[in-house]
Ligand code: SF4
């Protein structure tokens with residue numbers, strides 16, 4: 347019928363006039379982020395074996411793993427670094443890690459004034475991971491329980 351499309355359009359406009367707005371007043375209000383959202387990358391030292399699978403899976407080459415052998419056959423992680431200047435948060439490293447030592451999640455509002463501050467070594471990554479665990483009842487983004495400070499844990 348002629349004019350039906352216009353009536354439908356006006357009805358939709360009217361309906362939206364009385365709806366609550368979808369926007370939020372950031373930064374006063376912060377939208378809830380589900381755990382595991384690709385907001386950042388969290389590296390958990392206690393789970394990492396230094397196998398470098400994540401570094402090999404990264405298409406941007408932004409993960410650096412440097413290890414040295416221990417007497418018992420395991421590896422010292424001398425360096426573990428992520429260059430967030432290059433990272434596109436594709437999550438391939440997360441999928442590749444056999445030990446769930448790198449997981450998607452963490453802060454999404456960590457903009458920096460100095461670009462080079464987005465290069466994070468294992469100390470900066472550990473600070474970020476610990477801050478996440480402290481604020482999430484020592485639960486990893488994948489839902490598994492993390493060790494509390496002082497608890498000895500083997501990689502599962
Ligand atoms: S999320 Fe993608 S680009 Fe970023 S470190 Fe992992 S594999 Fe590399």
Ligand code: SF4
Nearest residue numbers: 394395397398400443
């Ligand atoms: S984060 Fe995972 S894939 Fe990367 S070195 Fe550690 S255990 Fe291996």
